[in-house]
Amino acid sequence: MAIAKAERLMNLALCLLGTRRPLSKRELRDSIEAYVEAVRPEKGAAGSEDSFNRMFERDKDDLRELGLVIETVENLDGEVGYLARRDSNRLPPITLDAEEAAALGLAAKVWQQARLAGAASGALQKLRAAGLPEDVDPYEAHGALEPRIPVHEAAFEPLMLACRDRRPVVFEYRKATAAHPEPRHVEPWALECWRGHWYLAGWDRDRGAERVFRLSRITGRVRSRGSGFTAPVPDVVTVRETVASWAGEIADRSALIRLRSGAGYPLRAKARSVRELGDGWDELEIPYGHGLDAWLVEFGPDVVVLEPAELRADVVDRLRAVAKG
Amino acid sequence: MAGKPVRPVSAIDQTRRMLSLVTYLRERPGARVADVARAFGITEDELVSDLDVLPMCGTSFRGGDLLDIDTDGERIWWHNPAALGEEAAEPLRLAADEATALLVAARAVATLPGLREGDRQALLRATAKVEAAAGEAAGASARLSVTFESEGGVFADVDRAISERRRLWIRYYSPARDEVTEREIDPIRLVSVGHTYVEAWCRRSEARRTFRLDRVAEIRILDEPAAPPEVELRDLSEALVQPAVEDPEVVVEVGPGGRWVAEYYPHDSADELSDGGLRITLRTPDPASLRRLALRLGRDGRIVSPPELADSARRAAREALAAYDGVEAARDADADGR
Numbered sequence: 001m002a003i004a005k006a007e008r009l010m011n012l013a014l015c016l017l018g019t020r021r022p023l024s025k026r027e028l029r030d031s032i033e034a035y036v037e038a039v040r041p042e043k044g045a046a047g048s049e050d051s052f053n054r055m056f057e058r059d060k061d062d063l064r065e066l067g068l069v070i071e072t073v074e075n076l077d078g079e080v081g082y083l084a085r086r087d088s089n090r091l092p093p094i095t096l097d098a099e100e101a102a103a104l105g106l107a108a109k110v111w112q113q114a115r116l117a118g119a120a121s122g123a124l125q126k127l128r129a130a131g132l133p134e135d136v137d138p139y140e141a142h143g144a145l146e147p148r149i150p151v152h153e154a155a156f157e158p159l160m161l162a163c164r165d166r167r168p169v170v171f172e173y174r175k176a177t178a179a180h181p182e183p184r185h186v187e188p189w190a191l192e193c194w195r196g197h198w199y200l201a202g203w204d205r206d207r208g209a210e211r212v213f214r215l216s217r218i219t220g221r222v223r224s225r226g227s228g229f230t231a232p233v234p235d236v237v238t239v240r241e242t243v244a245s246w247a248g249e250i251a252d253r254s255a256l257i258r259l260r261s262g263a264g265y266p267l268r269a270k271a272r273s274v275r276e277l278g279d280g281w282d283e284l285e286i287p288y289g290h291g292l293d294a295w296l297v298e299f300g301p302d303v304v305v306l307e308p309a310e311l312r313a314d315v316v317d318r319l320r321a322v323a324k325g
Numbered sequence: 326m327a328g329k330p331v332r333p334v335s336a337i338d339q340t341r342r343m344l345s346l347v348t349y350l351r352e353r354p355g356a357r358v359a360d361v362a363r364a365f366g367i368t369e370d371e372l373v374s375d376l377d378v379l380p381m382c383g384t385s386f387r388g389g390d391l392l393d394i395d396t397d398g399e400r401i402w403w404h405n406p407a408a409l410g411e412e413a414a415e416p417l418r419l420a421a422d423e424a425t426a427l428l429v430a431a432r433a434v435a436t437l438p439g440l441r442e443g444d445r446q447a448l449l450r451a452t453a454k455v456e457a458a459a460g461e462a463a464g465a466s467a468r469l470s471v472t473f474e475s476e477g478g479v480f481a482d483v484d485r486a487i488s489e490r491r492r493l494w495i496r497y498y499s500p501a502r503d504e505v506t507e508r509e510i511d512p513i514r515l516v517s518v519g520h521t522y523v524e525a526w527c528r529r530s531e532a533r534r535t536f537r538l539d540r541v542a543e544i545r546i547l548d549e550p551a552a553p554p555e556v557e558l559r560d561l562s563e564a565l566v567q568p569a570v571e572d573p574e575v576v577v578e579v580g581p582g583g584r585w586v587a588e589y590y591p592h593d594s595a596d597e598l599s600d601g602g603l604r605i606t607l608r609t610p611d612p613a614s615l616r617r618l619a620l621r622l623g624r625d626g627r628i629v630s631p632p633e634l635a636d637s638a639r640r641a642a643r644e645a646l647a648a649y650d651g652v653e654a655a656r657d658a659d660a661d662g663r
Contacts, residue, residue, distance in 0.1 A: 100451035103434075147430075
């Protein structure tokens with residue numbers, strides 16, 4: 001049976017952490033059983049050497065992924081050696097009290113995405129090894145509150161890594177009203193989750209402008225485009241303002257509507273003023289932002305738009321489409 | 326345990342955990358399996374599987390070598406802690422992903438409106454300390470952010486009611502019926518998934534329900550104790566409303582402009598149509614509640630079945646249009662009179 005990958009990674013990590021001098025690839029290969037097994041002669045000399053090299057490169061990448069700083073050093077004979085120096089791998093002193101420990105315990109379990117959930121638990125375990133207090137059980141501390149960060153979009157992980165590593169990407173994107181997706185070349189800056197949906201802000205190379213993308217509208221795979229960023233990354237990236245304006249949350253105008261008494265609570269909750277008309281109807285002044293027409297139509301015969309004329313026409317237009325349907 | 330994400334254990338996660346585990350165990354000879362599993366947020370089985378791997382590991386350049394760690398199922402013994410040098414056993418710095426995962430989550434929770442001030446302060450203090458300890462690794466965490474929406478006042482009342490085990494009275498808006506109803510609920514927990522919800526036992530419907538906080542029109546904490554029946558907590562992260570198999574089926578066809586329906590409504594299937602639209606099949610206990618959707622879609626989509634639903638949307642639209650005829654007529658009359 002092949003030796004489990006975790007055992008192989010653990011041995012490599014302990015070797016690199018335990019040594020004071022760089023260890024050559026050959027030394028590592030000869031002292032880690034999983035590597036010895038990978039280069040067994042019966043597998044064919046050339047093939048096994050290749051497979052060992054690939055395995056070794058992947059393993060180093062995996063260890064770097066979990067935070068290990070591995071240095072590559074060339075000795076006098078030109079041979080390459082590896083080591084993980086203590087001073088570059090040591091967690092600086094950190095002292096957290098019981099309340100802070102509980103708070104981090106709550107934070108560590110909010111990710112619903114495998115990679116980040118694993119990373120958050122890993123962070124907490126490292127802090128635990130560094131003496132994070134245990135007198136409260138952080139996993140039970142605030143039992144009544146469960147914040148969850150949902151990640152349903154397949155594009156999330158590749159984009160997260162691309163944002164982290166500042167790597168340009170290309171993906172097929174279907175705009176809200178477009179029949180077909182089209183490729184977009186983007187320098188990804190930041191991801192933001194709002195109301196349970198993920199958005200990407202970045203530099204759209206095709207349009208030569210900053211754009212916000214909704215991850216659920218990305219179809220197919222996100223592919224890397226090797227070269228670096230060409231546009232400067234702004235200090236502050238504001239995704240939410242853009243998305244909020246799409247959602248009609250930013251309204252600089254007002255509309256006047258009639259609303260049947262007792263109906264349309266959310267409209268009342270947002271209303272700037274409400275006046276009872278006494279005939280089973282009320283008159284409301286409400287904020288008028290993007291998408292208000294579609295929302296008002298949902299209330300069917302319980303809403304009549306009075307002003308402005310443009311909104312009234314939009315609503316009537318939508319109602320006609322349904323009436324004909 | 327409720328809410329704990331179920332995911333495949335990756336070799337990276339296990340390696341990371343074992344590296345922390347050796348540091349932790351080195352200082353705690355004879356540590357109890359149950360205590361260690363709790364401290365690491367893992368099951369005892371997961372811990373035991375780590376303890377099976379560790380004796381195969383070591384720093385083989387020091388001679389002596391493999392970690393002699395074993396367990397009798399209750400306690401963990403490490404017979405040669407010197408096999409791991411003092412230095413190799415020090416806690417490891419945080420990786421970029423680790424710092425990001427923890428910091429982004431902590432910042433998101435800290436901004437949750439209605440969170441207890443003590444909890445918020447603890448989160449902010451912890452965040453600052455972790456940022457400092459993570460150093461450069463914390464930098465990338467600015468590239469992810471999450472906002473939880475909540476109604477602060479309602480949140481605080483629900484939180485208090487849960488901790489004091491008291492019943493709540495609420496006026497609650499139901500979009501499906503466009504009505505506000507009064508009910509008494511026994512709150513069980515607060516769940517934030519984008520929006521924040523209270524899961525509760527509803528005394529009116531004698532069933533478990535979730536209520537979105539921004540739809541609570543009014544709330545009062547009652548003197549009566551809450552007495553929710555023991556219910557099994559579900560993982561609410563996938564979908565808060567899970568349709569039942571016996572619920573009636575609704576079929577909606579949307580054009581490209583109505584594709585959002587598939588993002589907002591849990592559905593059984595969404596098949597691509599040749600015009601870039603979708604044919605979406607979903608189930609709901611109350612198809613009449615989808616009249617709103619039919620109205621909203623306008624020319625971006627139509628209800629294929631059930632026909633009664635399509636009819637009711639048409640009727641509602643016609644009735645609404647009639648009111649505009651009235652308004653137009655009244656305005657025209659006004660204009661004439663001037």
